[in-house]
Amino acid sequence: MSESYSAKDIEILEGLEAVRLRPGMYIGSTGKTGLHHLLWEILDNSVDEAMNGYARTIRVTLHEDGCSLTVADDGRGIPVDIHPQAKESVLQVILTKLHAGGKFNNNNYKTSGGLHGVGSSVVNALSSDFRVHVERDGGVYEQRYSKGEPLSRVKRVGSSRISGTTIFFRPDAEIFGDIHFDSDLIRERLEIKAYILKGLEIVYDDRVAQTKETFRFDGGLSDLVTHMLAQNQVNMIQSEICTLKRDESQGSVDVALCWTDSNREQVQSFANAIPTPDGGTHEAAMREGIVRAARDYMESHDLIPRNVSIMPDDVRSGLYSAISLFIANPQFQGQTKGRLGNVEVRNWVVNAVKSEVSTFFATHAKAGQEIAKKIVLAARARQASRDAAENVLQGGKNAKRINLPAKLAECSSHNPKECELFIVEGDSAGGSAKQGRDRRIQAILPLRGKVLNAETAGSNKVFQNRELCDIANALGCALGKDCTLDHLRYHKVILLADADSDGHHISTLLLTFFYRHMRPLIEAGCVYIGQPPLYRVDIGKKTYWVLDEKERDAVLRKNHKKIEDVQISRFKGLGEMMPATLFETTLNPATRRLLRVEIASGEEDETENVVSELMGRDAEPRFKFIMAHAQEAQDLDL
């Protein structure tokens, strides 16, 4: 760190006219993103001051008008002495000359992203009102600008025993129009900075919303990972988060990670305190280090079963992590500059992460065992899913198929568009359906007994379940993320169960399975619920098939004059219906009633809740859900 700062260290390179002429060249756009860029530039200067150990607190105030801000830090204060070449205050040089900043010749000076200290002059040029207030060397100094032009010299306006820099700015409406700052965006950015710069206090005073918040995280990235866990409502499967920090000649890296009971991977990465939502070399290197450490550990402790091979994806299943990297010249790439491109970070980051995570495993035996178990489970699930996918990958309806389930009564048509698969509860109902169906287009797959609950069973259980795999094989679809409709063999899948609560339960379990593991089928509108009648009502020579008591009573009311002629029979189940009757009432496309299963649009999140709530371990609400919806009669909103 250079303590021997002197005014001559500040280089002067260029004037400000160019900035107002082509603002887009300097801040990307003059829209919302560009507007906020101004704040990030000012903020990053204060963040740099904190990162180098001089500032402890940053205060950001969004003023009542919503389009002006103040950023204050308690750092050293921008120097105010006279610059020998420019013969004016260093403060004024920094605020009026592009590329002026004391940070360029000194490799030890850590900078956050953005324009590397070029920022404040650009912001000044693009602000209709810009005020700087410095406390330093016992004095208080102030100066005002408009559109980059000083309105006065730097003036000493008082004395002070503390130090710091306060900048007020209002972006020029001539350039940005009437856009306002987005408080949520600011808030999010400030919170993230506070996680990355452990211990830094950031106060956000939003005078539009009249709220004031303080962000300060003494646990740094570890606190961020804890926050990610809470946000996603997942739990870690180890007792403490693994953290590591390495300072090397090439830069520094800071990582926090843990494995969770979820199957998803969540990662947040940063380069020089700037978010890199699109990842990049640092994120990839961290992953590689983690995967290598986990594999080494599992191999050396004999934790990989003989028939299992561990892939990187298995290690990453349920992994929550955050990485913050600081290097001298970060290259931000991609359309939105959201990805780090520096390839030289790879080796040292991989090695640093691998060695620190290995140490974690070595010193946390219990966590190591749990994590290894989780990784093996993920590998098994992946293999089972791939096997299932391979089983069904050979061709569509026309192709010769070797994996059709033995119980499937196939139809003769090879045109999936007209083909229907009935999934029927029980062998006896299956038997009637086989006899009564239209053999040309209707195939029957009988199911035996209860179906596995796909909501509470793990994926690997599902992938190994005979009945559910039979369904997938008959349909010609893989399970999970490999599920596509490319080889779908029937464009209608019709669930057919008794009209009682057991039957409803089975349909619900099957729907849960489709929803969790073959969702594209539901999304394409291919899944239906068959509606067998519950009563046969004979009035004179006429026969009515009715779905429920309500319909039965309606029929009786309509025919009340001939009431002495009435015979009512209730079906105990599909199995006791004659094949011809079953066809007439339930199978025949001309006379049957079907409910199409849909995820109501705009309610996907809601559906997610309904499925996990109803198919969770509490048995009671399950069939209520399906009955309640079935009575809506037109569409079943799963």
Ligand code: 0RA
């Ligand atoms: C140039 C040189 C020094 C500090 C700063 C700039 C500085 C800039 C900003 C912008 C916002 N807050 C800031 N705090 C400091 C070093 C001065 C020294 O060596 O004393």
